[in-house]
Amino acid sequence: MSYPTRLARGVAALAAVAATSLLATALAGPAAASSDESAGAANSVDRYSAAAAPKVTVAVPGIALRGATSAGYKDEHGNVIQSSLTVVPLSGCTPVSGRDNPHYSSPDVSGHGWWDKGSCTANLADVYNCLYEYYTDGYWYRKACSPTVRVYPGGGSANRSTARHTCANTAYASWRNHVDVNVVNQSDTAEQPYNQADVACQVF
Amino acid sequence: MGPAERRTAGPMFAALYGQLVPHTWRNPESERDAYLLFHQRSLAMGWLDDRSAGGGLEEAMVRAPGLWGMNDAGWEHPLAAPGAGLISWFQVEASAVADDRPLPVRPFLRCAEDATARVGQPELSAVQVLLPVQGLDASSRPPYAPVPSMLAVHWFAERDPSASIPVEITVNSGQDPTVAAVGHQLTDDLGQLDQDVFVVRSFAVTGQKDVPAAPLADAFWNGPPLHGVTLRGELAEWSCDAVGWCAEVLADLLAQLGLRSPLLLAVARV
Numbered sequence: 001m002s003y004p005t006r007l008a009r010g011v012a013a014l015a016a017v018a019a020t021s022l023l024a025t026a027l028a029g030p031a032a033a034s035s036d037e038s039a040g041a042a043n044s045v046d047r048y049s050a051a052a053a054p055k056v057t058v059a060v061p062g063i064a065l066r067g068a069t070s071a072g073y074k075d076e077h078g079n080v081i082q083s084s085l086t087v088v089p090l091s092g093c094t095p096v097s098g099r100d101n102p103h104y105s106s107p108d109v110s111g112h113g114w115w116d117k118g119s120c121t122a123n124l125a126d127v128y129n130c131l132y133e134y135y136t137d138g139y140w141y142r143k144a145c146s147p148t149v150r151v152y153p154g155g156g157s158a159n160r161s162t163a164r165h166t167c168a169n170t171a172y173a174s175w176r177n178h179v180d181v182n183v184v185n186q187s188d189t190a191e192q193p194y195n196q197a198d199v200a201c202q203v204f
Numbered sequence: 205m206g207p208a209e210r211r212t213a214g215p216m217f218a219a220l221y222g223q224l225v226p227h228t229w230r231n232p233e234s235e236r237d238a239y240l241l242f243h244q245r246s247l248a249m250g251w252l253d254d255r256s257a258g259g260g261l262e263e264a265m266v267r268a269p270g271l272w273g274m275n276d277a278g279w280e281h282p283l284a285a286p287g288a289g290l291i292s293w294f295q296v297e298a299s300a301v302a303d304d305r306p307l308p309v310r311p312f313l314r315c316a317e318d319a320t321a322r323v324g325q326p327e328l329s330a331v332q333v334l335l336p337v338q339g340l341d342a343s344s345r346p347p348y349a350p351v352p353s354m355l356a357v358h359w360f361a362e363r364d365p366s367a368s369i370p371v372e373i374t375v376n377s378g379q380d381p382t383v384a385a386v387g388h389q390l391t392d393d394l395g396q397l398d399q400d401v402f403v404v405r406s407f408a409v410t411g412q413k414d415v416p417a418a419p420l421a422d423a424f425w426n427g428p429p430l431h432g433v434t435l436r437g438e439l440a441e442w443s444c445d446a447v448g449w450c451a452e453v454l455a456d457l458l459a460q461l462g463l464r465s466p467l468l469l470a471v472a473r474v
Contacts, residue, residue, distance in 0.1 A: 100276070101273040101275060103215070103275035105295075106421030107423070157237040157240070159235060190260075192259060193259035194258055196257075197212070198212070
């Protein structure tokens with residue numbers, strides 16, 4: 001199968017998912033579906049015809065267009081995350097938050113996290129990383145987090161965290177790999193920077 | 205997505221085969237593995253593309269452009285064929301390719317070999333590379349460099365003439381039948397380039413049984429390796445540099461011939 005064929009099959013798979021709005025809502029969480037009643041109200045013929053039911057827009061995994069504004073982040077249940085994912089830190093030392101691009105690692109989407117000292121001096125840090133998938137409603141949905149590991153700096157084999165989730169298909173979606181580093185016994189800044197990539201993996 | 209809309213060319217993968225004699229000074233239990241060493245080398249040489257980074261302090265930073273983003277690496281791979289002699293493997297996301305530059309296979313293999321040589325002395329018997337040809341746009345190549353790697357061919361002119369070695373290159377496009385269909389044209393095009401880095405002596409259409417097993421899931425690259433050709437000939441020298449140059453040239457020639465899917469290429473000494 002050629003790549004364009006595979007991509008087309010991915011789009012077809014998305015359409016099938018979108019048609020099953022109840023299923024998609026259940027999978028992506030309640031916030032991934034929204035009714036658009038104002039659009040229906042603007043058309044009085046539609047409003048009273050057999051097709052008068054409110055249009056339902058179902059968010060599905062997709063590609064984050066270049067320059068598009070992110071709506072924010074949601075957890076596995078579709079709840080908006082009130083966190084410091086992208087806040088600008090105010091105080092404390094700043095470690096290097098090591099991570100790679102989210103990537104396909106058969107049969108999973110995967111990402112790593114590690115740390116280096118940066119402006120910190122302590123020798124240990126608690127590190128974890130989480131993978132977020134972009135949906136067409138503009139939100140990044142958390143799909144997997146690594147366990148938190150207490151590790152030395154440098155990012156060697158024994159000093160990395162790994163988050164992964166099995167792919168439902170190999171159509172493309174945008175993913176972010178956020179890493180959080182909390183230096184042990186030292187105040188550090190709260191940012192959770194990320195690397196973003198389009199990966200041939202969708203998770204519903 | 206067409207090549208113009210892509211932010212990257214696609215995943216690129218390399219596997220090195222042969223023997224690795226570990227350095228006697230190295231602790232075999234060292235946690236500095238292929239992943240760490242490849243990442244460190246990529247960063248040091250300016251090859252690591254950091255433009256996909258953001259968040260917190262890093263949101264507004266001017267990030268370094270580069271040739272690839274880090275994915276993964278290792279000494280062993282769960283999908284490696286038993287007894288194949290895998291030494292190391294590396295996976296990156298190749299950055300979008302400039303109009304007058306090839307896929308960065310030469311620096312990629314340089315980085316892979318450097319990372320491997322940090323822990324031992326490699327004696328390579330074969331090199332396998334997955335090339336994201338779907339990220340190349342043959343129509344965007346400038347008229348003076350339809351095959352951009354030819355701009356750097358003179359590097360190989362200054363070489364030991366006795367270093368030439370017979371090799372076998374298998375080129376496979378997986379489920380896409382393009383490579384087998386254009387095999388004859390490919391060898392003609394290669395022969396018409398003003399180069400002697402790789403001189404083709406013969407070619408044959410080959411199928412799955414002729415392809416060295418790759419540590420790759422079929423879904424990762426449009427496999428299994430159903431359609432391909434095997435080129436036999438002389439390589440100017442047995443080096444990752446020469447192998448990388450050949451891979452870059454073949455990727456561009458096949459893009460010109462209509463290939464739009466990943467290409468699995470293996471170069472082996474014979």
